[in-house]
Amino acid sequence: MDLKGIIAISGKPGLYKVAAQGRNNIIVESLDSGKKFPAFATDKISALEDISIYTYETDVPLVDLYTKIADKNDFTAAISHKESAEKLREALTDVLPDYDEDRVYDSDIRKLYQWYNILIDKGLINKEAVETEAAQAQEEE
Numbered sequence: 001m002d003l004k005g006i007i008a009i010s011g012k013p014g015l016y017k018v019a020a021q022g023r024n025n026i027i028v029e030s031l032d033s034g035k036k037f038p039a040f041a042t043d044k045i046s047a048l049e050d051i052s053i054y055t056y057e058t059d060v061p062l063v064d065l066y067t068k069i070a071d072k073n074d075f076t077a078a079i080s081h082k083e084s085a086e087k088l089r090e091a092l093t094d095v096l097p098d099y100d101e102d103r104v105y106d107s108d109i110r111k112l113y114q115w116y117n118i119l120i121d122k123g124l125i126n127k128e129a130v131e132t133e134a135a136q137a138q139e140e141e
Contacts, residue, residue, distance in 0.1 A: 016029060
């Protein structure tokens with residue numbers, strides 16, 4: 001699964017794809033609506049490929065966690081981000097039992113599942129891509 005160019009913008013709901021780069025900004029496209037607009041350097045932008053989840057041992061990249069969630073849900077949508085915090089924490093514990101419960105907040109888990117379901121809906125997380133990446137990783141070893 002390739003999350004290159006997929007970003008989250010603080011204060012704006014959903015996920016965005018980088019469409020172009022301007023002089024003082026980047027042009028992003030909403031994955032939900034398809035609308036394009038500029039994002040400026042003053043916006044807090046996070047690339048999904050750079051985000052990790054705290055565990056007691058190490059940090060787990062979001063891509064790895066999404067792969068585990070996809071395997072568990074057979075590459076279909078997961079629990080809704082609108083479920084109760086307890087249900088969301090249970091679902092996360094099923095796929096990542098050693099996540100740091102003190103440093104991973106309920107709002108983080110909500111975003112994690114909301115983003116996962118958006119990516120599944122848009123076909124950016126699929127079984128073929130995950131299997132291809134796994135095969136490439138084995139060849140490199």
